[in-house]
Amino acid sequence: MKVSMTVNGRPVEAEVDPRTTLVEFLRKHLNLTGTHVGCDTGQCGACTVHLNDRAVKSCSVLVGQAQGAAVTTIEGIAEDGGLHPVQAAFREHHGLQCGFCTPGMVMMAIDLLRNDPAPSEATIRQQLQGNLCRCTGYHNIVKAIQAAAATMAATEPAPTQMKEQLA
Amino acid sequence: MNATVIGKPIKRREDERFLRGQGRYVDDLRFPGETHAYFLRSPHAHARIRSIDTSAALAAPGVLAVFTGEDLKADNVGSLPCGWLITDVNGEPMKEPPHPPLAQGKVRYVGDHVAVVIAESYLQAKDAAELIEVDYEELPAVTETARALAPDAPKVHDEFADNCCYVWEIGDKAATDTAFERAKHITRLELVNNRLIPNAIEPRAAIALYSPGEDRYTLYTTSQNPHVIRLLMCAFVLGLPEHKVRVVAPDVGGGFGSKIFHYAEEAVLTWASRKVGRPIRWTAERSEAFLSDAHGRDHVTTAELALDEQGQFLGMRVRTTANLGAYLSTFSTCVPTILYATLLAGQYKTPHIHCQVTGVFTHTAPVDAYRGAGRPEATYVVERLVEQAARELGLSPSEIRRRNFIPKEAFPYSTPVGLTYDTGDYEATLNRAEELADVAGFAQRRQEAAKRGKLRGLGYATYIEACGLAPSQIAGSLGARAGLYESGEVRLHPTGKVTVFTGSHSHGQGHETTFAQVVADRLGVPIEDVEIVHGDTDRVPFGMGTYGSRSIAVGGAALMKALDKIIDKSKKIAAHMLEAAEADIEFDNGVFRVVGTDRQVTIGEVAFAAYVPHNYPLEEIEPGLNETAFYDPSNFTYPAGSYICEVEIDPETGKVEIASFTAVDDFGNVINPMIVEGQVHGGLAQGIGQALLENCVYDPDSGQLVTGSYMDYTMPRADDLPSFQIDMHGTPCTHNPLGVKGCGAAGAIGAPAAVMNAVLDALRPLGVTHLDMPATPHRVWQAIQQAKQQQAA
Structure with a gap:
């Protein structure tokens, strides 16, 4: 079957086996190997990407389901050669060790902060339930996400503030 | 030294590529003309292979080759070797069964390698594997450690009299027995150290290439030690000249021990790459990883501590049965012996220790080093015993430890189990841990929790580790077949x-x-x-x-x-x-x-x-x-630390929550404190995972792996854990130029006993005196109900 979508802002088109999952398509067809596969039951979260601005586990999405969608992967979040604030916070707070779960963690964290710009530690931990990390004990991942929230709040108007400004 | 670099939390240089998705893990590599391998694995725990018919698979679309154990045998492919020879108490070498990379004649655990299919695509290989007809004669299996030596236990290897690989001992038995005769008090525990599955988030993977022009092989593999893999594979399995083989372990997504060992897939792929004449790639599915990565721990132990009236330790006796699995993995044999029993002195001046270890074969995946490797098992035995003895003698957990610590003036200190600790200051780490954990305020927190209907408990563990492996001559005298x-x-x-x-x-x-x-x-x-x-x-x-x-x-x-x-x-x-x-x-x-x-x-x-x-x-x-x-080091290094865990238990559900966890470690000099703290965090998570969540279970009747996915094997998730309180108090190592000790395993060594001691402290008012790991809500709730019934009766 033929699929087409936008990946990291670039239109892509390919002929694929209908059994192909989104993550296989990203990794094998587009060579975007930043998105990883850590399990085969949709539970480790290493393959988390954004599908139309929502975090999804790309191992559990058939590529056909992403037809016409906008997909963002770890390779597509940094702007102008710099790091996205969440990436920068993971580096600053040692929120990664082996790096394998990291792309999924970062994509999940961005989604989390989009929905809740100032999450509590408990909320962050609860929201990360679907992403396994075996190296960090999550301690520094939580710290990094809290720090990223603070940075992003200081540099970007929060959605509510934007609404007020528009009003 | 330049004070601006050493000891500073320099941000990691590798992070940028990992954060941008530019890491190069084995599965990320691509080679022109590559083919895909799928391993057909045994669905039975124990079966005789009457025949294998591969003809339909060979005829399937895209299939290039199918190989079985017979093909390897015909090509003189050898056995996967074990790197450590343990000598039995009877003076004989351990039993060392052959471990063919693809099964020959019999399969001995669910997941044992039966055949490999190589095809143009992974799905073609996997589909074709379903067409392989294996005629199995199913046989009874034994998976339980404690049952492996039962008279009616099915034998894992027919050539041996029973499932005993070795009986090994250390320490002066007569002196220890005498110490027990003099004792005023003896504390005795029966302990199970639960079997774990390492679960690095990157599954094992390998890609093998053969270049006929150079007559040279390249193996990309998820390994913690590529040179060791090359040596073992060339010298023992494939008989290849070492200079004609390159092994590359690029970015590797976590190991925790499970990627030390030379695995069947590496040898089979390398061998087959020449037969097929094209690159071959394989990446484990997570379900394969559960079945075939080497597992960890799995001990059954009886332990006794002899004390005098002041709570001074007089002697320790330990009998352990350790599950080695169906075959001997690379370092499997030294983990429950050399890396376990030598640590039973812990931080204490116990004068006499004797330990006997029986290594047994079972119809389960091979068991080998997992984060801490033997040392978490030893610490668990010692620290459960010590805390139990404190309760029995009416001493505080802190006081009993202080009375028995090796004093800081006593270093270098030789233990009765073969090690000489170079430095340490155990009182200092315990003092700091008690301060950080606010032990003084615990009674109030317990009262406050009781008002909410919750049970609060405090548990200690003070651990020692011997790491920085190892002086080669000592390792050699103990059976190591390699330098270290x-x-x-x-x-x-x-x-x-x-x-x-x-x-x-x-x-x-x-x-x-x-x-x-x-x-x-x-x-x-x-x-x-x-x-x-x-x-x-x-x-x-x-x-x-x-x-x-x-x-x-x-x-x-x-x-x-x-x-x-x-x-x-x-x-x-x-x-x-x-x-x-x-x-x-x-x-x-x-x-x-x-x-x-x-x-x-x-x-x-x-x-x-x-x-x-x-x-x-x-x-x-x-x-x-x-x-x-x-x-080549002249001694091991001896990191040590004091851990204090505080838990809160809901008696209605049995759920244990970690209220706080404090770790104060002595790693000697620290080069990068940020990285060292990160290592502690990760170790703690795995240690807490072992204590509360993780458990590998085989069905005792069928030998099937019950916990074969993340649905059944409970990994610690972010909301299972607290943020940790960490500090360090270093006494520099005296015999290496950096004064460093090593920090990778610490958390996994100290945490299980601290957590379990805290859980038991919380449950003791209800009459619960013993629990095995993991302290799941189900187990805790059952223990509470049993205690209630006993008290009612």
């Missing part, structure tokens, strides 16, 4: 930039940063000018790899030796350039200076002169500035 040194090479380029080659392997530990700090500090060059290379047998001279928290203590020390050689040679060059005597040259922060003058050259200028030797002492020394060193 490390190598390092430091290459100054003509422009003064530095490339460093280390035999250690980073799979999350941050060597590219820590090792660069060591090199930048010693040479006085900017850290940006130093690149660390690891994980490639073609680039690194040799390497024993990373496990047992040995990288900085052994690999770092090897680099220090190479750096000393660089500086020695540089001094000669500088003396010539400055027209001074070598003895008058001092080196500090990248500059060679004639003592007491302002005449100086930088190390960059020296490097340039070494490669452009126009004005150079050629009659004395060779051009170039490139030095290699091997470092």
